[in-house]
Amino acid sequence: METHRLALIVEAMWLIMKDKYGLEDDELMARMAELDLSDGAADGKKEKAGPRRCHKCNRPNARASVFCLYCGELIRTKPFD
Numbered sequence: 001m002e003t004h005r006l007a008l009i010v011e012a013m014w015l016i017m018k019d020k021y022g023l024e025d026d027e028l029m030a031r032m033a034e035l036d037l038s039d040g041a042a043d044g045k046k047e048k049a050g051p052r053r054c055h056k057c058n059r060p061n062a063r064a065s066v067f068c069l070y071c072g073e074l075i076r077t078k079p080f081d
């Protein structure tokens with residue numbers, strides 16, 4: 001999906017959430033900062049670049065992989081991982 005289209009979708013969803021649930025921009029900004037820092041670096045990204053390590057065999061896999069290429073273990077266990 002094109003990045004600018006994704007940005008439109010995210011903004012539209014946020015506006016709907018603000019209207020329906022009364023959320024504020026400050027809450028969104030605070031949550032974004034929290035997610036940004038979840039990898040230990042305030043760099044505008046949720047996680048560091050590089051391979052995703054399998055928690056079972058510890059081998060590196062492509063970041064987009066769902067299952068470990070080497071042992072078949074499920075390595076993406078959360079929807080936004």
Ligand SMILES: [Zn+2]
Binds near residue numbers: 054055056057058072
């Ligand atoms: Zn593995």
